[in-house]
Amino acid sequence: MTTTESGVRAAGTTPSVADLLASSGPRPARPTATSTALSFGWRALLKIKHVPEQLFDVTMFPIMFTLMFTFLFGGALAGSTGAYIQFLLPGILVQTVVMITMYTGMTLNRDIEKGVFDRFRSLPMWRPAPLVGALLGDVVRYTLASTIVLLLGFALGFRPAGGLPGMVVAVGLLLVFSFCVSWVWTMFALMMRSETAVMSVSMLVLFPLTFASNIFVDPATMPGWLQAFVEVNPVSHLVTTLRSVSDGAVDTHALLWTGIWSAGLLAIFGPITMRLYNRR
DSSP states (O other): OOHHHHHHHHTTOOOOHHHHHHTSOSOOOOOOHHHHHHHHHHHHHHHHHHOGGGGHHHHHHHHHHHHHHHHHHHHHHHSSHHHHHHHHHHHHHHHHHHHHTHHHHHHHHHHHHHTHHHHHHTSSSOTTHHHHHHHHHHHHHHHHHHHHHHHHHHHHTOOOTTHHHHHHHHHHHHHHHHHHHHHHHHHHHHHOSSHHHHHHHHHHHHHHHHHSSSSSSOGGGSOHHHHHHHHHOHHHHHHHHHHHHHTTOOOHHHHHHHHHHHHHHHHHHHHHHHHHHHHO
């Protein structure tokens, strides 16, 4: 630095941007893919904090579904609500969490309409981070819904033979499956023009999968053509897996199919979603 520059600096002239950057210390490390995804996951949770009404589906739907189906069908199908809750609870747990996965796509579509994701794509970070982070944030919502269903089930008399460890494993499998299913709705969010369209298509897919399954009744009581669909339904495989795990005797066949469905959904819809995201 010359004498003249020192005099100007001493006279109170504002230092240049280059001087400020040079004196600010070493440049921070580039954020990793994991840290970036977790940051966006935290963003998803902060949105819930500022708009707590988003938790309505997580809190009220599990309670409503569990109480309604237990007391409506319990006496007719199993002779008592206490007997029916043993059969129903793993299934209603699956229905509750799988149904709310569609809100992932709706939230993403809302961000796209507002132009938020255009800003994210211009940032120097791991490209899938906004999508993966949003899905990780939703996993917290799925966990909360699962906890509410289990607590209500225990209050109604649900007593799994596998105990608490079995239910923890069951919920873990459900969260993995739901995370993979959520990629389907992110694809729809990038294809559809409005949040309402995403919800309509999601409901059109989810209703047959959840109600035409083994959640509420034994498939043996169904017509042959419906049994054929129920037996290949991924939701039925997941429900059978959760029931066996909660009973302490794992159904390896159902577990294998649940893993295949989860891996297949992620392998197919993950790349499609990222391609749509990069080209949008």
